[in-house]
Amino acid sequence: xxxxxxxxxxxxxxxxxxxxxxxxxxxxxxxxxxxxxxxxxxxxxxxxxxxxxxxxxxxxxxxxxxxxxxxxxxxxxxxxxxxxxxxxxxxxxxxxxxxxxxxxxxxxxxxxxxxxxxxxxxxxxxxxxxxxxxxxxxxxxxxxxxxxxxxxxxxxxxxxxxxxxxxxxxxxxxxxxxxxxxxxxxxxxxxxxxxxxxxxxxxxxxxxxxxxxxxxxxxxxxxxxxxxxxxxxxxxxxxxxxxxxxxxxxxxxxxxxxxxxxxxxxxxxxxxxxxxxxxxxxxxxxxxxxxxxxxxxxxxxxxxxxxxxxxxxxxxxxxxxxxxxxxxxxxxxxxxxxxxxxxxxxxxxxxxxxxxxxxxxxxxxxxxxxxxxxxxxxxxxxxxxxxxxxxxxxxxxxxxxxxxxxxxxxxxxxxxxxxxxxxxxxxxxxxxxxxxxxxxxxxxxxxxxxxxxxxxxxxxxxxxxxxxxxxxxxxxxxxxxxxxxxxxxxxxxxxxxxxxxxxxxxxxxxxxxxxxxxxxxxxxxxxxxxxxxxxxxxxxxxxxxxxxxxxxxxxxxxxxxxxxxxxxxxxxxxxxxxxxxxxxxxxxxxxxxxxxxxxxxxxxxxxxxxxxxxxxxxxxxxxxxxxxxxxxxxxxxxxxxxxxxxxxxxxxxxxxxxxxxxxxxxxxxxxxxxxxxxxxxxxxxxxxxxxxxxxxxxxxxxxxxxxxxxxxxxxxxxxxxxxxxxxxxxxxxxxxxxxxxxxx
Numbered sequence: 106x107x108x109x110x111x112x113x114x115x116x117x118x119x120x121x122x123x124x125x126x127x128x129x130x131x132x133x134x135x136x137x138x139x140x141x142x143x144x145x146x147x148x149x150x151x152x153x154x155x156x157x158x159x160x161x162x163x164x165x166x167x168x169x170x171x172x173x174x175x176x177x178x179x180x181x182x183x184x185x186x187x188x189x190x191x192x193x194x195x196x197x198x199x200x201x202x203x204x205x206x207x208x209x210x211x212x213x214x215x216x217x218x219x220x221x222x223x224x225x226x227x228x229x230x231x232x233x234x235x236x237x238x239x240x241x242x243x244x245x246x247x248x249x250x251x252x253x254x255x256x257x258x259x260x261x262x263x264x265x266x267x268x269x270x271x272x273x274x275x276x277x278x279x280x281x282x283x284x285x286x287x288x289x290x291x292x293x294x295x296x297x298x299x300x301x302x303x304x305x306x307x308x309x310x311x312x313x314x315x316x317x318x319x320x321x322x323x324x325x326x327x328x329x330x331x332x333x334x335x336x337x338x339x340x341x342x343x344x345x346x347x348x349x350x351x352x353x354x355x356x357x358x359x360x361x362x363x364x365x366x367x368x369x370x371x372x373x374x375x376x377x378x379x380x381x382x383x384x385x386x387x388x389x390x391x392x393x394x395x396x397x398x399x400x401x402x403x404x405x406x407x408x409x410x411x412x413x414x415x416x417x418x419x420x421x422x423x424x425x426x427x428x429x430x431x432x433x434x435x436x437x438x439x440x441x442x443x444x445x446x447x448x449x450x451x452x453x454x455x456x457x458x459x460x461x462x463x464x465x466x467x468x469x470x471x472x473x474x475x476x477x478x479x480x481x482x483x484x485x486x487x488x489x490x491x492x493x494x495x496x497x498x499x500x501x502x503x504x505x506x507x508x509x510x511x512x513x514x515x516x517x518x519x520x521x522x523x524x525x526x527x528x529x530x531x532x533x534x535x536x537x538x539x540x541x542x543x544x545x546x547x548x549x550x551x552x553x554x555x556x557x558x559x560x561x562x563x564x565x566x567x568x569x570x571x572x573x574x575x576x577x578x579x580x581x582x583x584x585x586x587x588x589x590x591x592x593x594x595x596x597x598x599x600x601x602x603x604x605x606x607x608x609x610x611x612x613x614x615x616x617x618x619x620x621x622x623x624x625x626x627x628x629x630x631x632x633x634x635x636x637x638x639x640x641x642x643x644x645x646x647x648x649x650x651x652x653x654x655x656x657x658x659x660x661x662x663x664x665x666x667x668x669x670x671x672x673x674x675x676x677x678x679x680x681x682x683x684x685x686x687x688x689x690x691x692x693x694x695x696x697x698x699x700x701x702x703x704x705x706x707x708x709x710x711x712x713x714x715x716x717x718x719x720x721x722x723x724x725x726x727x728x729x730x731x732x733x734x735x736x737x738x739x740x741x742x743x744x745x746x747x748x749x750x751x752x753x754x755x756x757x758x759x760x761x762x763x764x765x766x767x768x769x770x771x772x773x774x775x776x777x778x779x780x781x782x783x784x785x786x787x788x789x790x791x792x793x794x795x796x797x798x799x800x801x802x803x804x805x806x807x808x809x810x811x812x813x814x815x816x817x818x819x820x821x822x823x824x825x826x827x828x829x830x831x832x833x834x835x836x837x838x839x840x841x842x843x844x845x846x847x848x849x
Contacts, residue, residue: 127190132318132319146179150164216379239709243513252322256355298370305357305436349429378414389440489509516540544801579597597677605694609642609646613658614655615654722741722763
């Protein structure tokens with residue numbers, strides 16, 4: 106019998122006990138009807154929790170829950186949603202099982218340094234994380250067998266505060282794990298499961314947490330343990346540690362430790378999919394285990410190569426981790442002999458042929474240790490082949506074995522619920538199951554049937570919601586004595602919902618050129634302050650903590666927001682996260698994207714915007730080279746312009762498009778005050794980009810190109826028995842029990 110344990114959900118009435126199970130499965134994050142269950146208990150509590158049902162259930166007074174349990178209408182809705190949830194979790198007739206019934210059920214093991222799932226789990230920094238999160242959600246929806254590994258960052262990613270002079274101040278807040286949708290993984294004694302990272306001295310230990318993403322389990326590693334020395338305790342404290350040695354330790358723990366954790370959990374899997382090079386050491390550990398079982402190094406390497414997929418994103422050289430040889434020696438000196446090779450052969454695995462003395466390159470290693478490689482857009486595939494053809498000397502670029510799978514976004518996550526209802530009304534009568542077949546372009550042709558007035562008025566409502574949210578955040582800052590901006594216009598207090606609104610939200614890295622639209626400030630002022638056809642711009646985004654150039658760029662733009670000559674037409678939203686992103690991609694009129702080509706690997710924010718009828722004004726780079734068709738937005742960029750004149754030429758192209766096409770089209774209203782030409786382009790954007798740039802299409806491409814051959818189990822990891830016996834946590838999905846009762 107256990108000692109009594111405080112149950113933070115003891116006040117949840119038995120009639121609604123399923124809310125606890127639901128709160129611990131992120132299925133609610135992409136099912137609006139499930140979120141409404143929490144919101145209807147008490148709207149203010151839902152808002153105060155930051156739309157985090159675990160926090161809400163822990164903090165809400167019992168009276169509100171008891172009242173809901175005694176309300177027949179609420180209980181009826183609760184029963185319907187819980188049946189849907191249970192059916193979803195237990196379903197066997199999924200797309201994958203129907204299409205690939207001959208494959209065994211061993212999962213793909215997906216490794217990533219970050220996952221953008223929901224802002225209640227701050228374990229992401231940007232696009233790489235959102236891509237990983239959407240990949241897991243889609244794998245769950247399709248019934249694809251998958252297990253995922255990442256980090257539980259105790260300080261999350263940075264919170265951003267902008268000082269009065271516009272400098273980004275990096276604020277860290279301890280991540281409250283107890284109020285997040287994560288559960289501890291326990292051993293047979295009811296203690297935290299702790300696993301030692303093999304072959305590393307001094308020893309590093311990790312605890313394990315679990316996030317349930319629909320049907321997909323995501324295991325998160327945590328080094329903040331008393332048994333670790335202080336420096337090792339901090340390995341999992343922050344995403345992308347700036348210190349190079351700490352970054353190496355992170356990647357050792359993620360790759361080698363992550364592989365060991367799966368073994369400890371008794372999870373067999375058929376193959377590994379690496380999202381970027383950060384977790385590439387997982388392949389090294391797979392090789393070591395095979396050598397330990399009697400294979401030669403070359404035999405083990407060949408088997409691991411055949412059962413590994415490596416997705417590389419960044420064409421920016423600085424985005425690829427390279428570690429000095431002395432650091433590699435320090436941490437891998439006992440690992441070399443465990444692989445059956447000497448130091449020289451080991452270091453060769455990470456050598457970049459064009460800079461052999463630079464150190465151990467994680468991307469070069471991942472490419473050598475895997476057979477299946479891909480970039481994340483057609484353009485990125487071409488750029489990546491050119492970057493890494495040196496690993497296949499003598500090969501023509503076309504024969505370099507790096508393919509591409511263009512990124513996509515999870516439609517159910519990023520499509521606004523009201524927009525979905527609009528699509529339901531007009532697509533649903535002909536295609537009732539349209540959302541389950543949304544990667545079929547023919548389904549979306551019915552978008553043309555939506556009356557212009559309905560689509561336009563909903564868009565205006567979403568824009569008003571965005572601007573109201575901006576004003577509400579200013580009110581909250583004032584009410585909590587943080588004070589507002591030095592100039593209220595700086596954070597959007599004076600934005601006008603009737604004005605054409607451009608959104609620019611992404612990481613503040615110099616190559617993304619957030620400053621580009623300010624190249625000719627006098628011309629921009631004329632565009633923004635046109636008395637008959639005004640324009641306003643909303644900026645958002647964070648600079649990396651170590652990127653002072655990015656911070657200076659952000660500061661420059663923030664100072665522009667404070668200048669009266671821009672007429673309050675420019676705003677900067679502080680502390681960009683996925684919640685802010687939703688408001689922006691739902692509510693602006695135009696999504697601006699102007700990185701320096703070919704630096705944009707893919708870009709997914711523009712896909713999310715187009716899904717909701719927001720039009721893209723983008724340079725021809727990344728996904729837009731595939732998405733632009735001449736009728737669904739605007740494109741610019743002249744590849745013949747010399748680098749030194751590129752900024753001026755691209756900025757001029759933006760101004761020309763705004764003055765001659767974008768602004769006139771937006772303000773060209775008929776007597777009903779609807780810009781029918783603009784709405785026509787909105788519909789074209791939705792129907793041309795919705796199916797093509799969905800994560801459903803993306804994951805199905807991974808399945809068609811890579812996964813079936815991997816899921817045959819030829820290289821499955823050997824885990825006949827778990828390294829430890831496991832025990833269910835005291836509460837969480839489907840294992841809730843009263844304090845003092847025996848665990849399952």
